[in-house]
Amino acid sequence: METRGNQLAPPTPSTDVSNTPTSERRDTDEIDPSLELRLMHGWTAYACKTFATDVEFWMYQVPLIALQFRPVLDSVLAMAALHASRQPPKQWVPTEGRMVPLRDVTYDPAHPYQDVNNTGKPRSMEINEAFLNRVNHAGNNVYLASKRRSEMLAASRFYFERAIDGYMRSLQDLSIENIEAIFVTSVLCSFHACFVLSESDEDSTLPSVDPVQWMRIGKGTRFIRHRWADLVGSVWLGTSGVLNGKPGIMMDDPTLFNTEHGRPFLKLLTYAQDFETIHAEDRAIYKDVLCYIGAIYTMIVEHTEDEVAMCRRIVGTASWNDPSFTDFVEARQPRALAILAHLFACMKLIAEKVPWFDGIAERQIPKIYDQLPAGWRPMLAWPIAIMNGEIDREPTETQIDDILAL
Known part of the structure; x- marks a missing residue:
């Protein structure tokens, strides 16, 4: 764990983000090559475009x-499967020259199509009116979508766990030869662990949807980034293209921690200070996180970055802030949980443009509310108002002040 003024230390096995024992996971023999090819196609054709600013990389x-590097492949396949789980079943229609959702009846049913979604083995079929009516029946659509979603979520979990296993092992032997691949694995696993936060806790096909898991991976990403800079220098690191954006765009930017940006949220720093002692070092950590979230909020309101770039910054919260904040969240410190709820509210503000965030606020903010002591719950007034759509999609600073002035 890194703290201010101390040396970085690599994540230990105790920070493993997977709750499933290795012995319970599927062996390599169970990997379906056709599934992996379909998922890789899904990655390059669709999934990688939904969260990355530097799409070509x-x-x-x-x-x-x-x-x-197998962990990179596993993390790519995990993301592709998660993306596929949230798409409707589709089929290729030659006359349309595109993939068409099964519920879409605009195509000519006289032409064959290839079923590429469920079996992994394309099969040509002649579509007649009876088949068209059958697959487009509402009940069948629900069944097909549910079945495919379940299959893709199971595949996503399988590859995510494999990626985490390989990632944790590789951290013990970082070198100039493998550090880029390990960093890519960490970034992709971080996105995956964040994006599943909208899923139900009861879904047995998923790893834990506790935000702590996502933030732990972010701590690892931060460690790798600093270690990489030690090995090759920060200038080369900033121009390598792997920092989840165009060269240099995600380097430590002082404006991300500008106090002015954090001003609307700084009441969270002073709330209950008469009853809860905050060490000066911890207070500085909380302030930086609030300023970081405030900078994201300012970008949303002022449209200074596109939504995909803001998605990258939100997912990278744990990576770009002091890792002690993750420790505070893991310890269920009320101040840290309340701050995290405000980050989830920012996800809600751009969920229309970044569907990966859809449902995260609705799933996570009530959970935080239930974990907070009664005296801290008023501090969730603004996130709850955003979650419920009770204030404008882009509320003003005055609205924040009014809600927090309780």
Whole structure:
């Protein structure tokens, strides 16, 4: 764990983000090559475009890295499967020249199509009116979508766990030869662990949907980034393209921690200070996180970055802030949980443009509310108002002040 003024230390096995024992996971013999090919196609054609600003790096370079480093491949396949789980079943229609959802009846049923979603083995079929009516029946659509979602979520979990296993082992032997691949694995696992936070806790096909799991991976990403800079220098690191965006765009930018940006949220720093002692070092950590969230909020309101870039910054919260904040969340410190709820509210503000965030606020904010002592619950007034759509999609600073002035 890293704290201010101390040396970085690599994550230990105790920070493993998977709750499933290795012995319970499927062996390599159970891997379906046709499924992996379909998922890789899904990655390059669709999934990588939904969260990355530097699309060419993730579309072209990452698959090449994945061919040489299995944890990268596993993390890519996990993301592709998670993306596929949230898409409706589709079929290729030659006359349309595109993939068409099964519920879409605009295509000509006289032409054959290839079923590429469920079996992994394309099969040509002649669509007649009877078949068209059958697959487009509402009940069948629900069944097909549910079945495919379940299958893809199971695949996503399988590959995510494999990626985490390989990632944790590789952290013990970082070198200039493998650090880029390990960093890519960490970034992708971080996105995956964040995006599943909208899923139900009862879904047995998923790893834990506790935000602590996502934040732990972010701690690892931060460690790898600093270690990489030690090995090769920060200038080369900033221009390598792997920092989840265009060269240099995610380097430590002082404006991300500008106090002015954090001003609307700084009441969270002073709330209950008469009853809860905050050490000066911890107070500085909380302030930086609030300023970071405030900077994201300012970007949302002022449209200074596109939503995909803001998605990257939100997911990277644990990586770009002091890792002690993750420790505070894991210890269920009320101040840390309340701050985290405000980050989830920011996800809600851009969920229309970043569907990966859809449902996260609705799933996580009530959970935080239930964990907070009664005296802290008023501090969730603004996140709850955002979650419920009770204030404008882009509320003003005055609205925040009014809600927090309780």
